[in-house]
Amino acid sequence: MKKETSNIEKHKVVSHEEWLAARTAFLAKEKDFTRLRDELSRERRELPWEKVEKAYTFDAPNGKETLAALFENRSQLIVYHFMFAPAWDAGCKHCSFWADNFNGLPVHLKHRDAAFVAISRAPLAKLEAFKKRMGWSFKWVSSAPSDFNYDYQASFTPEQSKSGAVFYNYTKAPMDMSDREGVSVFFMDKGGAIFHTYSSYARGIDILNTAYNYLDLAPKGRDEDNLEFSQSWVQYHDQYKD
Amino acid sequence: MRNDGSSDIKNHAVVASKEWLAARTVLLAKEKEFTRLRDELSRQRRELPWEKVEKPYAFDGPNGKQTLAQLFGKRRQLIVYHFMFDPEWDAGCKHCSFWADNFNGIPRHVEHRDAAFVAISRGPYEKLAAYKKRMGWSFNWVSSLHTDFNYDYYVTSTPEEVQKGLGYLNYTMQKPYGPETVGISVFYKDEAGDVFHTYSCYRRGVDMLNAAYHYMDLLPKGRDEADQGPNPQAWVQRHDEYTD
Numbered sequence: 001m002k003k004e005t006s007n008i009e010k011h012k013v014v015s016h017e018e019w020l021a022a023r024t025a026f027l028a029k030e031k032d033f034t035r036l037r038d039e040l041s042r043e044r045r046e047l048p049w050e051k052v053e054k055a056y057t058f059d060a061p062n063g064k065e066t067l068a069a070l071f072e073n074r075s076q077l078i079v080y081h082f083m084f085a086p087a088w089d090a091g092c093k094h095c096s097f098w099a100d101n102f103n104g105l106p107v108h109l110k111h112r113d114a115a116f117v118a119i120s121r122a123p124l125a126k127l128e129a130f131k132k133r134m135g136w137s138f139k140w141v142s143s144a145p146s147d148f149n150y151d152y153q154a155s156f157t158p159e160q161s162k163s164g165a166v167f168y169n170y171t172k173a174p175m176d177m178s179d180r181e182g183v184s185v186f187f188m189d190k191g192g193a194i195f196h197t198y199s200s201y202a203r204g205i206d207i208l209n210t211a212y213n214y215l216d217l218a219p220k221g222r223d224e225d226n227l228e229f230s231q232s233w234v235q236y237h238d239q240y241k242d
Numbered sequence: 243m244r245n246d247g248s249s250d251i252k253n254h255a256v257v258a259s260k261e262w263l264a265a266r267t268v269l270l271a272k273e274k275e276f277t278r279l280r281d282e283l284s285r286q287r288r289e290l291p292w293e294k295v296e297k298p299y300a301f302d303g304p305n306g307k308q309t310l311a312q313l314f315g316k317r318r319q320l321i322v323y324h325f326m327f328d329p330e331w332d333a334g335c336k337h338c339s340f341w342a343d344n345f346n347g348i349p350r351h352v353e354h355r356d357a358a359f360v361a362i363s364r365g366p367y368e369k370l371a372a373y374k375k376r377m378g379w380s381f382n383w384v385s386s387l388h389t390d391f392n393y394d395y396y397v398t399s400t401p402e403e404v405q406k407g408l409g410y411l412n413y414t415m416q417k418p419y420g421p422e423t424v425g426i427s428v429f430y431k432d433e434a435g436d437v438f439h440t441y442s443c444y445r446r447g448v449d450m451l452n453a454a455y456h457y458m459d460l461l462p463k464g465r466d467e468a469d470q471g472p473n474p475q476a477w478v479q480r481h482d483e484y485t486d
Contacts (some may be wrong), residue, residue, distance in 0.1 A: 008430070009432050009433060011291075011292055011430075011438075012291040012292065013291065013292050013293065013294055013438060014291040014292070014293060015293065016293050018291065018293075019290075019291055019292070019293040019439070020413065022290050022291050023290060023413065023441070023442070024413045024414075026286065026287065026290055027412075027413050027447075029283060029286065030283065030443070030447060031446075033279065033280070033283050034446060034447075034449065034450075036276065036279070037276070037459075040272060040273065040276055041459040041464060042464075043269060043272065044269060044459070044460065045461075045462060045463075045464055047262075047265050047266060047269060048254075048255040048256060048257040048261065048262055048265050049245065049254055049255065049256050049257070049262070049462075050256065050257060050258070050259050050262040051243075051256055075250060075251075075463075076461050076462060076463060078457055078460070078461070097351060100347035100348060100350075100351065101344070101347060101348060101453055102453060102457070103347055104343035104344060104346055104347065104481070105343065105344065105453060105454040105457065107343075107481045107484060108340060108343065108454045108478070108481070109454055109457060109458065110484075111477055111478075111479070111484060112458055112461070112463070112465065112466055112477070113250075113463060113466065114457075114458070114461055114463075116457075169270075170263065170266060170267045170270050183457075183460065185460050185461060185462070187245070187251065187254075187462045189245045189246045189251075190246060191246045193245065193246065195245060195254075195256060196262070197461075197462050198266070198460055199266070200273075200460065203274075203277060204270075204273060204277075206277065207277075207280070207456050208453050208456050208457060209453070210344050210345055210348055210451055210452070210453045211348040211351045211352050213450050213451050213453075214321055214345070214348065214352055214357075214359070214426075214451060215352060215355050215357065216280075216284040216287070216450075217284075217287065217321070217426065217428050217441055217443070218319045218321060218352075218355070218357050218428055218440075218441075219288060219292075219319055219428070219430045219440050219441075220288075220318070220319060220355070220356060220357075221284060221285075221288055222355065223355055223356065233354050233355065234351070234354075235354070237347070237350045237351070240350055240353070240354060
């Protein structure tokens with residue numbers, strides 16, 4: 001039996017009255033945290049934008065589409081940078097976990113004036129085959145014909161990787177992967193000009209994973225301390241054995 | 243430079259790439275601080291005491307009657323989403339349905355962190371099963387109709403409480419919106435098979451479990467609910483009921 005389990009078995013157990021008192025005290029902290037979250041979101045919206053000057057074209061299920069077309073008549077666009085290098089036969093396991101979390105959301109986001117799209121470097125045929133295998137319905141396009149992934153720090157050229165210092169998550173650091181995860185947001189004004197408003201990478205996308213937010217409520221939490229790496233337990237949803 | 247004044251967001255600051263990066267990097271430091279605070283809050287949550295579940299509950303599910311202990315399957319932890327579905331209703335609550343679109347894909351994953359996931363409602367099992375089929379969901383959903391479960395975990399108010407306009411909700415006495423309220427409860431089953439209630443949250447406490455809102459919080463327009471009237475979620479529809 002693992003050590004953590006035996007510790008958790010000795011957890012403090014109290015009467016209903018005491019339970020409520022402790023829980024109610026903690027609620028005040030949770031409410032503070034929620035207000036802090038609202039405030040951070042407000043500050044985020046105050047960040048300046050940068051104009052997108054380059055023309056990007058993507059391979060989409062209905063042919064070539066520009067970045068503007070991906071907005072589908074909304075004024076905001078959310079891009080999930082899904083790690084899928086051209087040589088791979090399946091998308092990244094961890095991005096697939098994130099996708100299991102966002103697959104049901106585009107229909108709702110659309111009604112808050114935001115289109116949602118996943119973008120990867122792999123050819124469209126590979127994206128579509130993998131999407132079918134996983135039973136997903138979100139829109140997924142290939143950035144193969146463009147510099148998009150490189151410009152938004154979701155992919156790195158072999159030269160960049162070899163240089164030992166790649167710019168990712170707003171810092172220069174060694175990078176042994178050709179592709180990384182992230183979320184980027186764009187705004188299109190009525191004149192059709194497009195602006196890059198926000199990007200987040202690495203642990204910045206942690207809050208977008210509902211499963212983790214549920215695990216954060218559980219007695220054992222994420223329980224990843226004794227693993228080879230924190231997400232080594234994650235599998236494609238069709239490959240868990242039990 | 244400013245964006246053109248004809249869009250919903252007028253005259254937002256537009257800067258050169260270098261300035262954009264500088265401003266973004268400053269916010270990143272705040273975001274990282276916030277993430278660490280979130281980890282710390284989760285740690286403190288795990289220190290809360292537990293209470294033993296003394297009452298036997300039997301739920302109606304796809305496999306007939308199941309006790310609370312059985313809902314764990316072979317896992318030690320159980321996450322319950324209290325899905326608002328009054329026995330009189332023909333469809334589940336619109337807003338809980340939005341939350342369900344967020345959690346439908348996750349039970350397979352949380353199971354592998356030793357946690358079973360189940361939605362529980364007072365609606366009779368046949369109604370839950372029919373609605374689940376209509377919505378194309380796959381999560382486990384059982385009925386608490388023949389138990390006190392919903393009342394004991396403060397997600398259903400009695401007719402008297404509703405009539406009086408006063409009930410114990412979200413850890414305080416306040417006015418119930420109606421018979422049902424939303425929540426999440428967490429349970430632990432020890433080696434001996436005893437079940438403990440470890441945590442519950444209600445109302446805006448479940449906001450963290452809606453990733454669509456987390457994505458909206460990254461948008462220029464944010465949640466954009468200021469014009470929705472008394473119910474900020476008035477825009478929410480069941481995913482098969484949006485008309486455009």
